Amino acid sequence: MAVGPLDLAAGLDFIRPEIEQGFPWVSANIVTAAGKPIFQQIIRKKAGNIQLSITAVTAPPGKILKGIEVLSWESVLPSLLGQIRKENDKSFIIVLSNYSNEENIRIAKLFPEISLIIGADRRKGNISPKIVNNCLITQTAKQGKSQGVLDIRPGNNRHWGINSAEKLVNLQNKLGSLNWQLSRLEKKALQGEQENRRRKAVNRLQHEKEQLTLQIAGLKEAARKEADSGIRNDAFSYRFIALARKLPDDQATRVRVGELNKAIRALNKQKKQSAGRTQRQSGTSPSHNITGSDLCATCHTVQADFWKGTSHASAYETLVDKGRNFDIGCLFCHLTLNLKTAADTDMRQADLLSFPAELQAVGCETCHGPGKKHSIRPRQFHLVKTPSEELCLTCHTEEHDGDFNYLRKRDLISCPAG
Ligand code: HEC
Ligand code: HEC
Ligand code: HEC
Ligand code: HEC
The missing domain is CATH 1.20.58 (Methane Monooxygenase Hydroxylase; Chain G, domain 1)
Structure with missing residues (x-):
């Protein structure tokens, strides 16, 4: 198992017990401040009479971690691969990498002695095996959403x-x-x-x-x-x-995930309290220029009455019912966001957690755009009348809505003419 940047997020002490219990973590480029490798750099295995040498390169994490340094792959792979080849020049070398796919291709081009790179590019899904410079590169979909069997029949060269x-x-x-x-x-x-x-x-x-x-x-x-x-x-x-999306849950796992969610909720509740007010005026805030559906309703009663009957209006309540309203991973699609801003900016967690009550729904402005100016001078500042399919798809993703059909679903939520 290659150490990924997220595995380090809770600090070294968090995974140290696993290292001590012999969990096969591997990473060639994570070292202490003194430059000493923290994980195994090479795992050696035999498959018949073939020597397998497995190593891993960890992509740099987003934040600096205490007592941990992540070196570049360029600085560790040459000597490590040299060492493996010295031990056995017919070794079948596997590199686990959580760098981007482009970077993996660079690695393959530089080191023809690597036979296989198994990637974990966060932005890519499934990558069918491709040979680059005598190195096979592949990955299953992100976050284990598909499983793969790669059957290798080693030859004699x-x-x-x-x-x-x-x-x-x-x-x-x-x-x-x-x-x-x-x-x-x-x-x-x-x-x-x-x-x-x-x-x-x-x-x-x-x-x-x-x-x-x-x-x-x-x-x-x-x-x-x-x-x-x-x-x-x-x-x-x-x-x-x-x-499959609808695989039944494993009971033991479900219990553990439940506990984890509880812990996340408690943590985020604390965070919300210490975060204080949101920066709604700041241009990068996901609620920038949004007034909330209540104000729109003062002039558009017919549309507002209709909207209240759709589940968009209760999307946040849905999370409350499930006890997930402090879960950052859920909030993005169950709130009234300035999707244009939100999609381009790295959203601050505190922003999502401390959304004002009037924006706790998939409100009018999700579809029609931020309406602060429009609400003051509606005949001068116009809004989008018909929201695009692209907009719906920001939330109605394959994962959350497997059978999204724009025209059919738009009919279901189109506000009536006044
Ligand atoms: C900000 C995210 C978001 C956007 C954008 C969005 N939706 Fe939704 N939509 C949701 C969520 C979340 C639900 C489920 C709410 C619930 O059940 O609590 C939902 C539910 C629905 C439903 C079921 C309605 C009902 O009352 O049962 C339809 C239909 C729908 N959306 C169509 C659309 C269409 C069409 C668009 C684009 C014009 C769109 N949505 C844009 C998040 C979004
Ligand atoms: C990428 C956007 C997105 C994210 C993130 C998201 N949802 Fe949703 N959610 C939707 C959409 C869209 C629907 C409506 C689906 C439909 O109409 O078929 C929905 C519907 C729901 C529903 C009602 C329908 C159902 O399946 O029972 C629940 C409950 C729900 N979401 C909970 C959550 C939870 C909990 C999380 C966080 C783990 C979450 N959602 C994260 C977009 C999202
Ligand atoms: C999920 C997306 C969505 C949400 C949320 C939403 N609308 Fe709409 N709205 C639409 C669609 C789709 C139409 C139909 C556009 C068309 O017919 O071209 C529409 C039409 C309208 C119209 C024009 C009606 C006409 O034909 O003259 C107004 C005004 C309007 N909406 C206001 C609101 C208000 C106010 C809210 C909140 C209370 C709201 N909408 C919430 C999607 C949405
Ligand atoms: C002070 C009253 C008022 C408020 C508040 C108001 N609107 Fe409007 N809205 C109007 C009027 C009047 C029109 C018709 C403009 C025209 O035909 O020139 C309109 C038109 C629209 C349209 C059709 C597209 C357009 O711009 O012509 C949409 C969509 C819409 N409003 C949505 C909203 C939303 C969403 C909000 C809340 C953010 C909102 N309105 C707040 C009065 C208002």
């Missing part, structure tokens, strides 16, 4: 198969994504013309799949012949499985 094997990789990638598309399409039966289109797409994909399967079989045969020649390249296959 540290080289990923170039000819047939590399083509095989690409075709298998294609087959993987095809299967995924198919499984999605096959699940949902639709109505009328849409259903016809869906069927056609399924047929087309199935035909493609048959062709691919044939090609793959041919290539496998070629690869077998290559193997007969005595030189066996490293080869792999993989499978990613996206986790």
Whole structure:
């Protein structure tokens, strides 16, 4: 397990017991102020007669941590890889990295002796295995939202198969994504013309799949012949499985998560008290120029009455009911925000926690934009009449609303004309 920046967030003392209990944390570039490595730098394992050497590079955390220094990968990898190669020049080297994918590609280009980089880019989802300079780079979706099996069949030289094997990789990638598309399409039966289109797409994909399967079989045969020649390249296959949204909770985990949420709530309650007033006047505040729905209601009674009947009006209450209204991870989408400002700025936690009562809902200005000036001179300062799909999608993300359809859902919440 590579140490990530968040694993250090609570300080070294927090994970020290785990280090002592032998949890296999690994990081090559986290050192004490005196430059001594804190975690194991290399984990060595045997797979048959292959020597596996696993190391990790930790991306620098956002804040300075007491007693911990995070060196750059450039300053640790050359000597570390040299050491591994000296021990065994056929070692299969795996680097776990939580740097960005671009940075991982740079690492691969510099060090052809690395066979595999498993990434954890926070902004990227699933990355199918790609060969860069004889190094395989891959990652499953962020935060463990999909699981992956990477099956490696090591050869007798540290080289990923170039000819047939590399083509095989690409075709298998294609087959993987095809299967995924198919499984999605096959699940949902639709109505009328849409259903016809869906069927056609399924047929087309199935035909493609048959062709691919044939090609793959041919290539496998070629690869077998290559193997007969005595030189066996490293080869792999993989499978990613996206986790279903509605998997039942594991009871023990649910209890622990409940306790954690309680602790977060207590902490944030304290924070809110010490944070004091929000800076609503500051241009970077997510509530900048927002008045709250009550004022809008004084002139737009018809729309306000309608809005009160939608669940947007009670979105904050929903969090209160669940005891999650002090959870920063939830508030962003259950409040009236200046989404334009909020999306571009690193939102201050205290801002979200100390939102004024009149903005505790997905209010008018979420959709129509900040309306301070409009409320004073409505005929001079106009608001957005029809909120865009893009705006809805800031909150109605795939994760929180799997079947968001703009036109259909907009109909449900469109305020009536006065
Ligand atoms: C700031 C985040 C946010 C934005 C922007 C947003 N929504 Fe929502 N929406 C929510 C939340 C949160 C809920 C669920 C509230 C609850 O159940 O407590 C919701 C619920 C809904 C519902 C269910 C309504 C009901 O009464 O059952 C519809 C439909 C909907 N949204 C459509 C839209 C559309 C269309 C847009 C864009 C015009 C949009 N939303 C913009 C956060 C948002
Ligand atoms: C990215 C935006 C977003 C975040 C973050 C978010 N929600 Fe929501 N939430 C929504 C939207 C959108 C809906 C409405 C979904 C729909 O209409 O199908 C919703 C609906 C809900 C509902 C009512 C529907 C249901 O599923 O029971 C609850 C409860 C809820 N959210 C709780 C939470 C909690 C707790 C958190 C924090 C862990 C959270 N939400 C974080 C966007 C978000
Ligand atoms: C979730 C998004 C959303 C929220 C929240 C929302 N509206 Fe709307 N509003 C819409 C949509 C969509 C329309 C329809 C636009 C159209 O027909 O082009 C609309 C239309 C309007 C109109 C124009 C009506 C007309 O046709 O003349 C007014 C005025 C209005 N809303 C005011 C409000 C007020 C006041 C609130 C809060 C009490 C509010 N809206 C909350 C989405 C929203
Ligand atoms: C003092 C009364 C008043 C207040 C307060 C007010 N409005 Fe309006 N609003 C109007 C009038 C009048 C119009 C029609 C403007 C026109 O046709 O030139 C209007 C128009 C609108 C429109 C249609 C688009 C436009 O700008 O022409 C929307 C959307 C809207 N208001 C939303 C809101 C929201 C959201 C708030 C609260 C932040 C709000 N209004 C507060 C009087 C008001």
